[in-house]
Amino acid sequence: MGGLYGIRKIIRSDEIDASQTGKERIDVNETKHAMDVLTAIALRRSVREFKPDPVSEDVITALLTAAHQAASSWNLQPWEFIVVTDQHAKEALAEAVTVGNQPVVLNGGVTFVCLGSMRQQDALADRIANTPLPPDAAPERRERLVLTAAKMREDVQWRREHVLTNTYIGIAQLVLASQSLGLGSLWMGGYDEAKVKEVMGIPDDYLVASLVTVGTPAQEIIGPAVRKRRPLEEVVHRNSFGGK
């Protein structure tokens, strides 16, 4: 794999599970060639030109695992991913994205079609409505849970925002993990959702949250990104809105 930082070992999901059960220890020295988070944040920029190198299955698994470790409201975990590496699938997907994004999807190593699952939202509403309460719990507590569950099922806008917001947290981790492994990425909102759903066979109760292409950048990333950003002072308020 190219980029600034070669990797000797990537943490895979089964190894994380093993570490959680205490059966096997991860040697952190083996992962030291992945960048730390702040370095990855500093170097990340949107990459729109890729070398035609494939992305290995180990790396794809590491990226999916990074996304799947994300925090989510009520542990909703709404994210699901279609991993597009096959050339025919890339060509079909490219038909569903804006013209500017087409070369990215065609040339990048892998494109993740990032989905938000409304099924998970409904399953969460069921879990909340059925949360076991201690026998002496105040009746209002059950009422509150039932009301929360009803809102989760019925408030169309709230449901959509809840699923998308939480899906984006997973996507952000995937993007930063890509950078941390020396790969480039492009986060894309430029696509026709109905077409993406059609060509990828996505059921109605899923939202297409974003597409992310990951691959080897055509130009090596050798320093922090030059950012067009609003000044930090403009976006920070101290202790109250407008406070300096």
Ligand SMILES: Cc1cc2nc3c(=O)[nH]c(=O)nc-3n(C[C@H](O)[C@H](O)[C@H](O)COP(=O)(O)O)c2cc1C
């Ligand atoms: C939700 C989202 C959607 C985006 N959609 C596109 C897109 O469709 N095509 C594209 O070229 N860039 C897209 N971008 C990349 C932004 O243009 C880019 O992040 C922004 O200009 C800042 O540049 P940087 O990523 O290099 O820091 C998107 C980024 C985000 C977060």
